[in-house]
Amino acid sequence: MSEVVDEFWTTVARRSATNEATVETWFVLPFLEALGHDRLNILAKVPVLFQQGRQRRPGRKPEADFVVYAERPFSRATSLIVVESKHPTEPLDGGKEQGESYALHLRAPVLLLTNGHHLEVWQLQPTSESARVLACDITDLPQHRGAIEGILSIEALRDHCRGLAYKQFDLLARDLSAYEQAAHQRARPSATSAVPRRLRERDTLYEWNSRELLDLPGRGALITAASGFGKTLLARSLMYDSIERRWEGSTEVLPIDVFLPDLTQSGHELEAFLAERVAAQKPGFSVARLRDIARDAGLLLIADGFERIESARRSWVEGQLRTFLTDYPHTRIFVMSRAQAAPTELNLTTLELQGFLPDELRDLAELHSQANPDARFAFSGAPDFVYRLGEVPLLADQVLKYYTSNHSYPSNLSTLFEGWLGRIFAVSGTIDRALYRKLLERIAVETEARPLDVGRACELFTHRADPENTLQRLAEHDAITVRGTTIELQHGALADYLRAAHFWTINPSPDRARLDALMFDPSSQFAFLLVSTAPTEDARSAAWKAIAQKDMRLAIRSLRFAGFDNPFTGEITEADGLRLARDLQSTVETLVSSHFDPISGPLREEIAGQPVEKLGVVANIGEDDIAYVFFDATDADEPVALVGANQLERAPRMYGHALRRMGFGPEAGRVLAVGCVKQAIDKLIKHRSFLGGRVWTEERAFGRLRHLVRRYDIPLEPTEFGQALKHIEPHAGEWVSGSNFSREQCFAIDELLADLRWLRDQGIDRLDRWWEDLDQLNLREPSDQQRFVGTLDAYYRRRQLAYNEIVERSLPALRPYLRTLRLMPLRLDIVAEFHTRRGYENVTLNKLRWPVRTYDDAGADVTFADEGPNHHSEEFIQRYAKQTDQLLAKFGRAFPDRVVQWSGGGVPDFKGRDTTFGKLPDESAVVSGAMAWLQDDLKYMFSEVPTGRWKIG
Structure with missing residues (x-):
């Protein structure tokens, strides 16, 4: 071994690297081994999940290139060095901040930076900034061998760590190390695949981060959530973190995790059961030893699955837990349960586990991308329905798995929801599961407008021998929630799914009158679940058109479930061509007549390329594609026709799509038609x-x-x-x-x-x-400043008035979908910043938008400053969003998908250049x-139109 080490030191100055990989292979690993580190204790590409304050680095996973550990088990208690290697052409200063953040998170006392030409060693200080203790060229490395070995050798680092309270070596030799390591390994896969969660305190509504739970005041917490919300995953994360803390030496409390149904089935008292849990890995561990630890250092009991205990045994388990808390004052307990079945006599803080927010879903995808890069962008810019489904962690996981396999989002949602139902009734027998599902379907239908009275619920179950007990069991399964004397399903999305399923059960053939009578709440998921669960192509088409007549935004969202991606099973037949052409014609006419009546003439003209009163379609179907034109079908017997390739006459505007290569199927006509309408509106905006x-x-x-x-x-x-x-x-x-x-x-x-x-x-x-020639103004002069302010005030008022007028006269049916318009009227708060960033004095306008009551109040307030405001702090953004929402609520204009916007830019161009x-x-x-606002709003409105995916070959 000494010969190998000597060879490294004598040859290192002559080595060279061409890329980052060779830096790692020819220098980093041999260098660490020459310092006495066992290669088995060096891990590559170690994931780093930042809990708070993380800055995203586009295109780069949060992982350390190498982490060197003193010994097993590999944890923050045994980490020694974080290595950040760079490409030979990259300077080291760009990697210091990133590498330091990794080292701090992993509790490694030393950061090593190298690009194969230069090397830096930074020592992390517990109470001050990191100190660079060595910097040299690789060619000079042998000259610094003594200093390097005195800092980075395994012996030197072990000696350095003796003074660090959070470092604990010889973990495997400790009394309970075998138990701790087994529990740590068991919890690790779940804990490292979980993102921090939000928990809301039931009484105060204060929100906690799951990473803070171990510091929660008091004796622990009762954590409640519906099925599929991740209670078990949270329990495993708590177990993992508590063992890490024990190894770091920050606590001596011994954590033990318990699946409570196992306790009831064991036939043991709680103390004996816990002792057996430890004894499985530490033979000879006794109840007496458990009691000693509980009295002296304390236990952390993580108890999952309370609702899975048989009803008759729950009071016994609750009594065991209550007695344990009483007997051992240093003990803390976290109990996981569905709210309906949660214990009531433990005197613990109740925390309600919250669903995922969009940012948390993106964090989840980023985390999963460490194992599967395809997951990274699963929730970045995803359609609205994905974020709604993803609120439920169980569904988020299923969407993520689907996306990584298919690089798209599911268009048939039945499997997601049936999986959810299966999870709810996992402990029930086959017959009970079927009966419970039917009962839930009836409750969903009855609660469409309002919660269901308990008395009425019992009437629905008169065919059951014991309706009250049936309701109780549904509540215990967390399928329904009971508030006072009313009942409804636990989650609105599941209720929407069951309502859609019920509709098609009683209307298997599309009944246009029944479809037209349906109401579509934009805040629910019923519309696209109705399309997704439709039993036939005709039913899907009829359902989508019923939605399109009433709500264009919902219709666009529902396109993803309208069958466009059901592939052709063979050659594209004449029947396929007729379906495509008919859907094209009827969809365009439905949208134009329902939502664009004031501009229907110009819009039809843009679509057809010539004036028409009623749009017809002539199409040609090829082996892979469709070509089509629109014509005036006012006097035509049939508004749709199929012709051969040489019979398709040239028209002012022709369309064509490679159907199979775009992933389109026989039902793609609706998607293509919406695309035609969007293109035509864009042309109207352009002109x-x-x-x-x-x-x-x-x-x-x-x-x-x-x-x-x-x-x-x-x-x-x-x-x-x-x-x-x-x-x-x-x-x-x-x-x-x-x-x-x-x-x-x-x-x-x-x-x-x-x-x-x-x-x-x-x-x-x-x-x-109404405007001044702003180029002629001296904005250091008060009088010219007043003229400048007057011009901007008039401009922003007139711009809003113009936009509102367009919508009133040309697009009244689109008003509910135009986000900027719905915020208006607005008054802009503008800071005109003087600066010389371009080498001469210039002015940048930093703008905020505040809702006001009327257009008489609209316009702009302008102040002048030599330094621009800070509009990018988290505190500012939260305050700005909150005040915007308060103003919208005050003026009766609040809506769910509002956006707050702040911007900086130049002075508007009043000369038209x-x-x-x-x-x-x-x-x-x-x-x-005004046109820019309209274009942005329409872009958002059409943003969820499927575009297909080009397939090569």
């Missing part, structure tokens, strides 16, 4: 083809007149509408359009004339110049601003 009120019409006419003046040298003053009307009337019927190589405004002169005539009829013959981000040359800033 500003919407009707509005006074502000919108003034600003659109002004921008178009200014374009005529600048582009065609027409001698007009664009603010003088009356003069302009007379000048351009001779050009009626003409078009203004740019070339294919330049971005210019495109509009019909007739549309501009219509605007000018409408304004004339309103008594408006000119546009009052800026053509970035969809702005058109010469147009009014009010027009471009």
Whole structure:
């Protein structure tokens, strides 16, 4: 061995690395072995889960390149070195902060940084900043051998750790080490795959982080949650963390985990049962020894599955736990139970385990990506329904597994919910499970509008010999919740699933009248569960169209469950082609007539590429694709036709899709149709083809007149509408359009004339110049500052008014889905920051948006400063969101998917020279601003339209 060590020190200066992998293989591992470290005690790619305050690093897993341990078991009590290796071309300073965070989390006293050319050793100090104790080039390493061995050798590090209270070696030689290691290994897989959870104190509503539970004041806690919410996983995480703390020396309390049904089946008293738990790994461990530990150091009892105990035995178990707490004052107990069956006489704090929030779901995916990289983005930008399902950890796990296997989200949800039901009734017999499911279905239907009275519930169960006992058993299974004298299902999503299943049980064929009579609450999951559980293609189509007529946003969300991804089973037949074409035609017409009636003419024209009154579809089906055009079907006997490839006549607008390669099946017509509608709306936005009120019409006419003046040298003053009307009337019927190589405004002169005539009829013959030439203002002068403030105040008021007018006249049915519009009216709080970041003095506007009562209150308040505000702290964001919600509630405009927005940017372009981000040359800033809001809102509304996945080969 000494020869190997000497060889390393004599050859290391001549070695070289070309990438990070070779740094690790030719330098790091031989270097650590030369210092006396056993390679079996060196772990690579050790996951690091940060509990709080973690900063995400895109594209990089939170894992240490290497961790060196003194001995087994590998834990924070035995860690010695964290190694962070970099690519040979990367400097070391970029890895110090990251490596230090890993070392602190893993309780390693030393951080080693290297890129194969240079080496740094940092010693972590318990009460101050880390100290760099060595830095040198690899070529100079032999010169520093003595110093390095004095810091990093196994003997030196063991000696250093003797002064650290949280380091505990020789764990395997301790009295209960075999038990501790077995319990640690048993809990490790679950604990390391879990993210921190939120628990709400029932009485105070204070929220605890699960990582704080071991520091909870008092004698422990009663932790309640419904089935599938992760009580068992939390119990194992508590066990794992408590053993880690014991090994670190921060506590001497001995943890023991108990599945309480095992206690009742054992026939033993609690003390004897606990002693046997330890004795299984530590032969000879006795009840007397258990009592000594309980009296002196204390026990931590983690008791899971209270609701799984037979009802007749629960009072006995509760009495055992209560006596144990009384007899041993140093003992603490955490009991896991469903709320309906929870013990009531333990005098413990009750904590309710909460469902996952979106950020927690993303943390869960990040954690699982350490084992399966495909999991990383499972919940990043996921559809809304995924976050709703993911609130239930059991369903979140199933969605995550589905995503990693299929790289998509499930479109049939029955398996998820049936699995949930199976978990609820896991201890029941086959017949009871079937009966209980039917009973739950009846309760779900009865509680659609309000909770069910207990008396009425008993009436539903008159066919049962003992209705009251049946209800009791359902409550004990945590299938229903009882509040006072009313009953409802434990979770709304499960109730929605059972209602959808019940609907198709009594309506196996699509009954249009019954579907039209259904109500679709956007806050529930009933709509897309109705589509997902539909028994046939026709039923699925009918259900989706019933939703689409009433709620466009829900219809878009439900597309994922509308069968588009059921693949073709063979050749694409004529029947497949007819289904696709019919769904295309009926879906477009359903959406246009139900939600876009005021602009149905321009919208149909954009879709077809020519004026039409009723859209028809002519399609050609190939081996892999579909090509189709729209035509005017007003006088046609049939609005849908299939033709051969050479019979598909050219039309102003043609569409085509590679069906199989996109993962589309025979039911993809609805998805394709919604895509057509979205494209057409985008075109209307691009051409500003919407009707509005006074502000919108003034600003659109002004921008178009200014374009005529600048582009065609027409001698007009664009603010003088009356003069302009007379000048351009001779050009009626003409078009203004740019070339294919330049971005210019495109509009019909007739549309501009219509605007000018409408304004004339309103008594408006000119546009009052409400804006200043901001380039000419000296913003260090108070008088110019006032003019600047006045311009921004008017701009943000008019921009909101214009947007509201467009929706009122052109898109009234879309108002419930437009998030920015629903926040309005708004008053902006703007800090105009002076800075020289571009080498000259400039102004950046830092903007917040506050809801106000009326559009008379809308506009902007502006202050000037030499330093911008901090809008990025967690404290600010939380306060901003809370105050926004309070104001929306005050004005009666609160809604669930509201967004708070803060931004920084330049001064709006009032000269019409800026053509970035969809702005058109010469147009009014009010027009471009209103269109930007509309485009963002519609982008969100259509964000969950499935796009398919291109398949290669």
